[in-house]
Every structure is written in structure tokens, then in C-alpha cells.
Amino acid sequence: MTDFIHVYNSKGGVGKSSLTWVLGTTLAKHLESANSDEKVLIIDLDIQRNISTCLVKNPEKIEFSLSDIFINNTPPEKAVVNVSANLDLLPSEGDLDAVTNYLSTITMGREFQFKERLGDFLKEHYRIVVIDYPPNINLLTLNSLIVSEEQCHVVVPVELSFLSLSGAVQVDEQLEKIRKYNLNKNIHIDFVCIVKDNISRSNHAKISQEEIQQRFNGKILENTLKQAIDIPNAMVSRSRNLWEYDSETKAGTFVNALVVELWDKMSK
Numbered sequence: 001m002t003d004f005i006h007v008y009n010s011k012g013g014v015g016k017s018s019l020t021w022v023l024g025t026t027l028a029k030h031l032e033s034a035n036s037d038e039k040v041l042i043i044d045l046d047i048q049r050n051i052s053t054c055l056v057k058n059p060e061k062i063e064f065s066l067s068d069i070f071i072n073n074t075p076p077e078k079a080v081v082n083v084s085a086n087l088d089l090l091p092s093e094g095d096l097d098a099v100t101n102y103l104s105t106i107t108m109g110r111e112f113q114f115k116e117r118l119g120d121f122l123k124e125h126y127r128i129v130v131i132d133y134p135p136n137i138n139l140l141t142l143n144s145l146i147v148s149e150e151q152c153h154v155v156v157p158v159e160l161s162f163l164s165l166s167g168a169v170q171v172d173e174q175l176e177k178i179r180k181y182n183l184n185k186n187i188h189i190d191f192v193c194i195v196k197d198n199i200s201r202s203n204h205a206k207i208s209q210e211e212i213q214q215r216f217n218g219k220i221l222e223n224t225l226k227q228a229i230d231i232p233n234a235m236v237s238r239s240r241n242l243w244e245y246d247s248e249t250k251a252g253t254f255v256n257a258l259v260v261e262l263w264d265k266m267s268k
């Protein structure tokens with residue numbers, strides 16, 4: 001069984017890639033600590049390829065990427081890069097627009113190309129797939145959102161700000177259309193994760209929190225991803241997880257609590 005975690009908000013800069021990195025690398029660390037041979041795969045669907053840059057020590061040595069699977073029929077196993085014992089990455093190059101263009105030339109089943117080319121591979125090799133999205137929906141991201149109807153979890157990172165909330169509302173509307181057209185009848189926002197959370201919340205943050213509570217009641221994770229410099233620092237230093245960056249990291253406690261809560265709720 002493979003759990004798919006889609007990290008998506010249509011607002012830019014909200015913290016999608018950081019949350020994807022935190023979830024993917026920490027879940028892999030938990031599997032490693034349990035001596036499991038199961039694996040996590042992080043898929044980079046963003047043209048900015050932030051996740052790919054942060055997880056690969058020598059990005060210039062990446063031979064194949066996600067776009068090769070679509071454009072050159074490269075088998076997915078050739079495009080996947082091993083990061084650590086329990087973590088792989090499916091990197092992207094700056095040519096994801098070419099994939100979107102290619103998909104638009106397909107007459108029949110253009111929405112299902114991701115599922116066709118990657119669905120069985122992902123289910124066979126990975127226990128968890130975490131996908132980082134760009135802020136806009138396009139044919140490629142739509143393909144990815146419908147890769148699996150089973151064990152499909154959409155996690156929306158929101159900052160305590162009005163614009164971030166409206167991005168989450170847009171996601172809700174987009175997913176409703178995906179259900180309406182029967183592209184994935186099980187897709188909806190499963191979890192809202194408050195990110196870049198600050199101890200000293202401004203008035204704007206407090207008002208936004210109330211609005212988020214009203215709109216997404218019951219879906220908001222109790223644990224938040226707090227603002228912590230260790231997260232971007234660990235990412236830019238190309239550490240494989242927070243603890244490789246700093247074994248005593250203060251962010252470790254809240255990150256573990258967040259990941260355990262998400263995993264428990266996903267498993268119900």
C-alpha cells in the first residue's frame with residue numbers, strides 16, 4: 001500500500017517545498033530508525049526545482065529527470081535518485097513546461113499520463129510518496145493529483161495570513177472540479193497545516209487563524225510547522241534531514257510531533 005501526500009496551495013511562497021522537505025525527510029528518518037526497508041519518494045513538480053536542488057549533492061550529475069519519463073519514455077527507475085537508505089527523489093529539471101506542452105498534444109487521456117507512466121511503479125516501490133507542487137494548477141499537476149484514488153491525502157500549508165487562506169480556498173474549489181468531472185472522486189483537502197508559525201502572533205495572524213478555523217474546521221493539524229531557521233539552513237546545506245544538519249536541532253521536537261500526528265491521522 002502506498003500513501004500519496006500532495007503538498008499544495010495555490011498561493012506562492014507559502015512554504016510548500018519546505019513542508020514537503022520536512023515531511024519526506026522526517027518520514028524517511030522514522031522508517032530508518034525502525035529498521036524498515038520501506039521507502040519514501042519525494043517528487044519535485046515545481047519548475048523552480050527547489051527540492052531537487054536541496055536534496056541532491058551534485059545536481060549537475062542528474063542524468064534523467066521527471067520530464068524524460070514523459071518526453072523520452074525513460075523508465076521511472078532510471079530517473080529516480082537515491083538520497084538515503086529510506087529516501088529517493090524524483091527530480092525535475094527546468095523543462096517541466098515542455099511536459100505540460102507535450103501533454104496538451106495528446107488527444108485521448110491526457111489527464112491520465114502520469115498515472116499510466118508512474119502509477120504502478122510508485123505503488124510497487126514506495127510506502128509513501130510526497131509531492132511538492134508549484135503554486136499554479138496545470139496539466140502536469142492535474143495529472144499528478146489524480147495519480148491514485150486510493151490513499152490520496154492532500155495537505156495544504158497555510159500561513160496565518162489572508163492571502164494564504166484564499167489560496168487554500170482556491171485549492172478546495174479546484175479539487176471540487178476534479179471530483180465533479182470524475183478525475184479522482186476521492187480527492188479533497190484532508191489536512192491544513194499551519195506553517196511558518198510564530199510564537200508572537202500578530203492581530204492579522206489571530207484573525208486569519210479564526211477564519212481558517214471556520215473554513216477548515218476538523219482538518220487543521222494541531223501541531224504547526226513553526227518558523228525555524230534550522231529548516232532553510234538544513235535544506236540549503238543539502239542535509240538529508242534536520243538531524244543530519246544538527247543532531248540537537250530545536251526544531252526536531254515540533255517536527256516529530258507534526259509528522260507523528262499526520263501519520264496517525266492518515267492511517268485512520
Ligand SMILES: Nc1ncnc2c1ncn2[C@@H]1O[C@H](COP(=O)(O)OP(=O)(O)OP(=O)(O)O)[C@@H](O)[C@H]1O
Pocket residue numbers: 011012013014015016017018019046048050133134135195196197225226227228229231232
Ligand atoms: N517553517 C519555516 N521556517 C523558516 N522559514 C521557512 C519555513 N517555511 C518556509 N520558510 C521560508 O519561506 C520561504 C518560502 O518557502 P517555500 O519555498 O517552501 O515556499 P513555496 O510555497 O514552496 O514557494 P513557491 O510557491 O515559490 O514554490 C523560503 O525562504 C523558506 O526558506
Ligand SMILES: [Mg+2]
Pocket residue numbers: 016017018046048050133134
Ligand atoms: Mg516551492
